Amino acid sequence: MRGLWTTARVRAAEDRVLARVPAGSLMRRAAFGVATVALEVSAGRRIGLLVGAGNNGGDALWAGYYLRRRGVAVSAVLLDPPRAHAEGLAAFRKAGGRVVDRLTDVDLVIDGIVGLSGRGPLRPDAAEHVAHLDAPVLAVDSPSGLDPDTGAVHGPAVHAAVTVTFGCLKPVHALADCGDVRLVDIGLTPELAGPDLVELEVSDVGAAWPVPGPTDDKYTQGVTGVAAGSATYPGAAVLATGAALLATSGMVRYAGAAAEDVRARWPEAICTGSITDAGRVQAWVAGPGLGTGLGAEEVLRTVLDAGVPVCADADAITMLANNPDLWDARDPDTPVVLTPHDREYERLVGEVGDDRVAAAKRAADRFDAVVLLKGHATVIAAPDGRVLVNRARTSWASTAGSGDVLSGLIGSLLAAGLDPLLAAGCAAKVHVLAAELAADGAPIPASALLNAIPDAIRAVRPLTVP
Numbered sequence: 001m002r003g004l005w006t007t008a009r010v011r012a013a014e015d016r017v018l019a020r021v022p023a024g025s026l027m028r029r030a031a032f033g034v035a036t037v038a039l040e041v042s043a044g045r046r047i048g049l050l051v052g053a054g055n056n057g058g059d060a061l062w063a064g065y066y067l068r069r070r071g072v073a074v075s076a077v078l079l080d081p082p083r084a085h086a087e088g089l090a091a092f093r094k095a096g097g098r099v100v101d102r103l104t105d106v107d108l109v110i111d112g113i114v115g116l117s118g119r120g121p122l123r124p125d126a127a128e129h130v131a132h133l134d135a136p137v138l139a140v141d142s143p144s145g146l147d148p149d150t151g152a153v154h155g156p157a158v159h160a161a162v163t164v165t166f167g168c169l170k171p172v173h174a175l176a177d178c179g180d181v182r183l184v185d186i187g188l189t190p191e192l193a194g195p196d197l198v199e200l201e202v203s204d205v206g207a208a209w210p211v212p213g214p215t216d217d218k219y220t221q222g223v224t225g226v227a228a229g230s231a232t233y234p235g236a237a238v239l240a241t242g243a244a245l246l247a248t249s250g251m252v253r254y255a256g257a258a259a260e261d262v263r264a265r266w267p268e269a270i271c272t273g274s275i276t277d278a279g280r281v282q283a284w285v286a287g288p289g290l291g292t293g294l295g296a297e298e299v300l301r302t303v304l305d306a307g308v309p310v311c312a313d314a315d316a317i318t319m320l321a322n323n324p325d326l327w328d329a330r331d332p333d334t335p336v337v338l339t340p341h342d343r344e345y346e347r348l349v350g351e352v353g354d355d356r357v358a359a360a361k362r363a364a365d366r367f368d369a370v371v372l373l374k375g376h377a378t379v380i381a382a383p384d385g386r387v388l389v390n391r392a393r394t395s396w397a398s399t400a401g402s403g404d405v406l407s408g409l410i411g412s413l414l415a416a417g418l419d420p421l422l423a424a425g426c427a428a429k430v431h432v433l434a435a436e437l438a439a440d441g442a443p444i445p446a447s448a449l450l451n452a453i454p455d456a457i458r459a460v461r462p463l464t465v466p
């Protein structure tokens, strides 16, 4: 698991460390880390600095000083000369660093425009310099122009090949593209309590993924119920059921109008035309392709009343938005996972806004449910305040039917008894991994993503006896 801390928490921790270490030592440790990574990634020995008005610029200037001491030719543009970090600038000049009007003929640019204090897009003068760069960029702490707490970007911003950050990761490093992120230890760890966000790593997902043991049978792994699809949209039922079947060794019961289609594709699923005949399950997936008519509402009511965890997706979310009385069917102790994309979120709660973490938390709190807000960085919030983030490295998963697969995965993990937040987090990770594996550089339909689920699970599981 990788923890991420918001800037307010980082500053508080930094203040506590600064109270007991010599002035400037944190910055020099940070800058030494920047210089070390710069030497490693730069294709040549000419490095340029973009230096802003604060300590982020100070880091860049001190990094320039260390690079000069290694014989690198270093030039710097000062965006606000009177406010450039005084000691850093003096050290940089003394070491032979040159102050220039524009960066030309450099192999790497170090972005020290703005860091933790950055808000909004790059200002025009900084944007002008960034627009004319023709070398890769190493961002100090975070790529300038990206909000460090939300990853939001509204205009010109630095596109970093590498980001070197200090003490701990910040939300931007999981929510937005920061290139290859490197963490330099500056002694903050003892001052940091639990993180604000957590990113699951492959090993976490592998360790949590349910696999059958010697005493397991088809029931002990959990029975997933799928209430999805309709005569108009049978495909959603086929995809969600397939994902549930492939995710674990448990059983899957399908109930709905697409029973014939599901049976034809998945003979191992127990199919029935009506929710009332479905039999016992340990979790329900409700909504994909279900429709929003009275019959679909009745299905959702039945599922919410069943006393087992529910993953409510797609049309189920629309129905809950249109008719909040449907929530009354839910026993307050029944865990619910909601999986909205932005438009569904708007119907359910209102504007998502720039702060996707806050948006997911708001909905989790309002509905006392785990809320998985879909996006390039998917944010998953639990009502108890825990938040997971899962950033996709590619966008191949954004294709029709992909959400149906995700809800089937979540339902299957819920049925296996995983904590709902972990179920959603593990499913999201395997989902994007399956998309990457299936796509392998070319667009894919959701059925190809579905077929790659076993490979994705193999990829996250620790190597064990076959």
Ligand SMILES: NC(=O)C1=CN([C@@H]2O[C@H](COP(=O)(O)OP(=O)(O)OC[C@H]3O[C@@H](n4cnc5c(N)ncnc54)[C@H](OP(=O)(O)O)[C@@H]3O)[C@@H](O)[C@H]2O)[C@@H](O)CC1
Residues within 6 Å of the ligand: 014, 018, 026, 027, 028, 030, 052, 053, 054, 055, 056, 057, 059, 113, 114, 115, 116, 117, 118, 119, 120, 121, 122, 123, 126, 140, 141, 142, 144, 145, 166, 186
């Ligand atoms: N604290 C520590 O111990 C350590 C801190 N460290 C380092 O300090 C960094 C934080 O430094 P910081 O707080 O001085 O602010 P910083 O991010 O440099 O911003 C400077 C000024 O930029 C401006 N600005 C704002 N938005 C902007 C935009 N979009 N585009 C352009 N400009 C914009 C705004 O200026 P103003 O509004 O006043 O004109 C703001 O005041 C941190 O990220 C890390 O690198 C490390 O050395 C480790 C030890």
Ligand SMILES: [K+]
Residues within 6 Å of the ligand: 056, 111, 112, 113, 114, 115, 139, 140, 141, 142, 143, 144
């Ligand atoms: K920066």
